[in-house]
Amino acid sequence: MENTPPSLETLRSILLDAGCAAVGAASAAPFESVRSNLEERKAGGMHGDMHFTFGDPARSADIRRSFPWAASLLVAGYAYLPASGSPGEDNPNHGRIARFATEDHYRPLRAALTFAVQALREAGCEAEMVVDDNRLVDRAAAVRAGLGWWGKNTMVLSPASGPWMLLGSVVTDAVLEPTKPMVRDCGTCSACLPACPTGALVEPGVLDARLCLAHLLQAPGWIPRKLRKASGDRIYGCDDCLDACPPGNKLLHIAAATPRYDLLELLALSDDDLLARFDHFYVPRRRASYLRRNLLVALGNSGNEAAAGPLVDYLGSDDPMLRVHAAWALGELGLERAGLEAAVVAEKDDDVRAEIEAALAASA
Ligand code: B12
Incomplete structure (x- = not known):
């Protein structure tokens, strides 16, 4: 068995070839502010009784509690806005489903990450896929790995895909060269805040x-x-705070209408x-x-x-x-x-x- 882990470039090619839109790597060190944010939201009741990452903030903010050998996170984004497709007939008896869920867009993301897991394991490395899992806050991993920036709507916004990107990671003991985090934020834009129909972005x-x-x-x-x-x-x-977000909104003009x-x-x-x-x-x-x-x-x-x-x-x-x-x-x-x-x-x-x-x- 070979012992040199694949380079980030090799892993990036595997993930991009498999349909991902963005790839980066980051250290698997704990996410200190994520833990305090999860605890604060929970203390204020803002988690609305959800478990997920709120169930055990100390665990979700430190991937090494789940995988003690973790050295790096290989993070991928899957852009899911469909470029084509036929909208259903629009009539008052019709309802909508948020774009991330009109079909199972996690499936291609997981399939792509599985290829990266295989490449790492073939090189003798530990590797586990973590997607939408209670053990990792995916957005924090994505921001650290340079895939995008925190939006005021809490979404990770990417320059190419805006908020229309699902996130997933491979945790590995391979030491991957970290990608530089993006130096960018929403600036003075706060279009998402008044766009929320219930004022949930407090x-x-x-x-x-x-x-x-x-x-x-x-x-x-x-x-x-x-x-x-x-x-x-x-x-x-609900997509209202994504629709209103300029990096998200501009992509809607070239996307298919939602079914x-x-x-x-x-x-x-x-x-x-x-x-x-x-x-x-x-x-x-x-x-x-x-x-x-x-x-x-x-x-x-x-x-x-x-x-x-x-x-x-x-x-x-x-x-x-x-x-x-x-x-x-x-x-x-x-x-x-x-x-x-x-x-x-x-x-x-x-x-x-x-x-x-x-x-x-x-x-x-
Ligand atoms: C719980 C959860 C939810 C909850 C709570 C969402 C939330 N905002 O926390 C609910 C059910 C409401 C939800 C809704 C949605 N979700 Co959701 N959800 C999750 C889950 C399981 C955990 C998220 C989490 O831990 N939140 C904890 C809090 C503390 O994090 P946060 O709100 O992002 O807070 C950060 C910011 O506030 C930032 N921050 C702190 N201070 C400041 C100050 C400023 C100025 C700024 C800008 C930021 C900032 O730091 C905090 C983290 O430390 C993840 C999967 C995962 N395992 O990570 C998916 C995930 C976040 N969801 C996702 C999606 C797609 C959605 C929806 C768009 C689905 C939809 N269309 O209906 C909506 C979007 C609503 C929204 N604006 O968040 C994607 C997001 C992808 C992306 N590009 O960001 C994820 C990552 C799933 C995935 N694997 O792709 N979700």
């Missing part, structure tokens, strides 16, 4: 996940009533089919009801009267969360007052009843 570079639609649409539980309208036609994810998805058609799928249709989404405990909840809210915002029948059916659901969101949607649409009135009388759960009453008040 300061430049600071996101309160309790308000972030991308978080709420993938979190368990009820979507807070005051944020449901702002959720608009979203089914999963649209028929809300009623999706709602009619069985749990298994709905989960299979979006098997690359993060869905808590793989419960299809969280996707249904999002569809109900989008229908409430659709203005589509054809939603009335299916929504009334959901007033009789065994799942209190679905009764609540169906009632809200009917209230917003101003439809089926009689159905809502009957549901108030039948409802045994106090919290759900309060929501149905609010829906009746909204539809009055």
